[in-house]
Amino acid sequence: MTDIIRTDAVIVGAGPVGLFAVFQLGMVDVEAHVVDILDRPGGQCVELYPEKPIYDIPGLPEVTGQGLADNLLAQIKPFAPRFHFNQMVSALERTSDDRFLLTTDAGTRFDAKVVVIAAGGGSFLPRRAPIPGVEAYEGRSVFYAVRAKDAFRAKHLVIIGGGDSALDWTLNLAPIAESVTLIHRRDVFRAAPDTVNKMRALVDKGVVDLFIGQATGLIGENGMLKAVKAKAEDGSLHEIAADAMLPFFGLAAQLGPIADWGLNLSENLIPVDVKSYQTTTPGVFAIGDVNAYPGKLKLILSGFHEAALMAQAAARRVHPERRMVFQHSTSSSTLQKKLAGA
Amino acid sequence: MAQITFTDHDGGERTVEAREGQTVMEVAIANDVPGIEAECGGGCSCATCHVYVDEAWSEVVGGPTPMEEDMLDFAFDVRPSSRLSCQIKITSALDGLKVTTPQRQG
Numbered sequence: 001m002t003d004i005i006r007t008d009a010v011i012v013g014a015g016p017v018g019l020f021a022v023f024q025l026g027m028v029d030v031e032a033h034v035v036d037i038l039d040r041p042g043g044q045c046v047e048l049y050p051e052k053p054i055y056d057i058p059g060l061p062e063v064t065g066q067g068l069a070d071n072l073l074a075q076i077k078p079f080a081p082r083f084h085f086n087q088m089v090s091a092l093e094r095t096s097d098d099r100f101l102l103t104t105d106a107g108t109r110f111d112a113k114v115v116v117i118a119a120g121g122g123s124f125l126p127r128r129a130p131i132p133g134v135e136a137y138e139g140r141s142v143f144y145a146v147r148a149k150d151a152f153r154a155k156h157l158v159i160i161g162g163g164d165s166a167l168d169w170t171l172n173l174a175p176i177a178e179s180v181t182l183i184h185r186r187d188v189f190r191a192a193p194d195t196v197n198k199m200r201a202l203v204d205k206g207v208v209d210l211f212i213g214q215a216t217g218l219i220g221e222n223g224m225l226k227a228v229k230a231k232a233e234d235g236s237l238h239e240i241a242a243d244a245m246l247p248f249f250g251l252a253a254q255l256g257p258i259a260d261w262g263l264n265l266s267e268n269l270i271p272v273d274v275k276s277y278q279t280t281t282p283g284v285f286a287i288g289d290v291n292a293y294p295g296k297l298k299l300i301l302s303g304f305h306e307a308a309l310m311a312q313a314a315a316r317r318v319h320p321e322r323r324m325v326f327q328h329s330t331s332s333s334t335l336q337k338k339l340a341g342a
Numbered sequence: 343m344a345q346i347t348f349t350d351h352d353g354g355e356r357t358v359e360a361r362e363g364q365t366v367m368e369v370a371i372a373n374d375v376p377g378i379e380a381e382c383g384g385g386c387s388c389a390t391c392h393v394y395v396d397e398a399w400s401e402v403v404g405g406p407t408p409m410e411e412d413m414l415d416f417a418f419d420v421r422p423s424s425r426l427s428c429q430i431k432i433t434s435a436l437d438g439l440k441v442t443t444p445q446r447q448g
Binding site for chain 2: 048049052127128130161162163184185186188190214216249250252253
């Protein structure tokens, strides 16, 4: 277990609104750590539409998702945010001294005075396989990630997908599994060319079976898989014997553990008061697409505004002894000192 | 203006008015047509606006782009007539277009 990181604020989510929250908090001397399940900053903007132009950011007539994230990173650099990528905040607890203990699924722990949830549509988690009845097998014989390779030793394994995850695991598990069948709907793969070549070599050697078609159903009982029903390109129906299945159908945003933090969610959104964007738990704020209030517009610019108001309230909590003096960035001594030091 | 007919997988039909320049997905969302989710809002970044294009229209509408094919990998029951409706732009040539929504989106 790692040491607990003591900080003023933890921002959950490194999308545009989470990034701008670093700026607004920094302006009022609140230091922040930022956690995101993705491996880089930018959230949806970078994950879903890095090359797509955005036209409604004030002062930027046209900017791509990636461009916006890059600009925000440059803008918050003076405040030296600490990022913790590839992990998801799994637990949030209020401590007896009115601070918050946050734990990530990677074991990182934070002790923070305020928590800012800027989680957008949620964490990008593996998309459920579009196969009727798959729920009954999930976690028992159908897995969306490989925790321990040994679990697949000597198993008849079906892997579905045409991207890097599907092909990497095909290559990795073929030597230890009893059999590996890779199912993909077309004979075109999105994975890196080198990986595709290695997969095809294993198919040629007879180590891996490649089935071009789509899985249509599962056969088994009590969550234990016996076979995967699949339809080939020519419409013929097949049954492929399997004890385990790894479907890779990309990522989709899901709210995840936030739902369990006692924030009185309504339709998967976190209600906030519009004076400070504080949730029903004092000290926990929610900004951007994840929050709900009358008249809410899911725009990046709304999230930026919410970040500014949130920061004022967060600063009062972090520095209760201080008198808040409103500052403009053009004349802010905080910002100028940080810029000079950067 | 163009008329677009959406048929759901149970056979229920709805014909709605579309403006040129809109996408078939946008027309569906604007008219609360069931069976289209459009999770990503039209970015060709998910596969939840999947439709089957009526055979008579397949040539006029054309096939999916390579990026769209990549996304269709994530869809349920993909067929040769499958398209993502956010990638079909309405033109006058598509007046009368018929599409069917799949049993489920993802």
